């Protein structure tokens with residue numbers, strides 16, 4: 001089992017462990033990799049998938065949100081379900097908004113979503129991990145206190161039910177691939 005490490009060399013000491021699932025589904029419209037990033041890939045269907053928060057790079061600051069998911073959400077390879085557990089009740093609206101980014105993602109049964117009050121430390125490594133999706137939908141944890149856009153974090157972790165990370169630097173709403181950037185930037 002190979003392991004994917006993505007190093008953001010321009011951002012000191014941010015190292016993300018990134019896992020793609022067997023037979024990953026490619027995302028249409030993934031951008032070219034920015035020059036200051038290097039990445040390598042690895043497989044591991046059962047490994048957790050952590051997402052870190054980093055400061056917004058200077059050249060991306062002030063970029064307005066220009067697009068949103070289409071009505072009904074972006075199409076996905078399969079239908080999945082999720083349940084908002086009690087720890088996430090304060091964030092239920094944002095989680096539902098994030099889930100709405102994906103067509104075929106329905107509330108009720110399926111992946112339990114829990115919310116934490118601090119960075120996630122049981123996701124297999126990485127600094128300032130704000131989201132984790134274990135086993136491509138076995139369970140999801142979110143640390144809403146660590147990000148500015150709660151719905152985007154939820155949409156991102158739900159996206160790991162099907163997808164690995166794209167090559168965008170910072171997650172955003174412009175496309176499914178944009179949502180699946182390796183980092184949430186504040």
Ligand SMILES: [Zn+2]
Nearest residue numbers: 049050051182
């Ligand atoms: Zn992620």
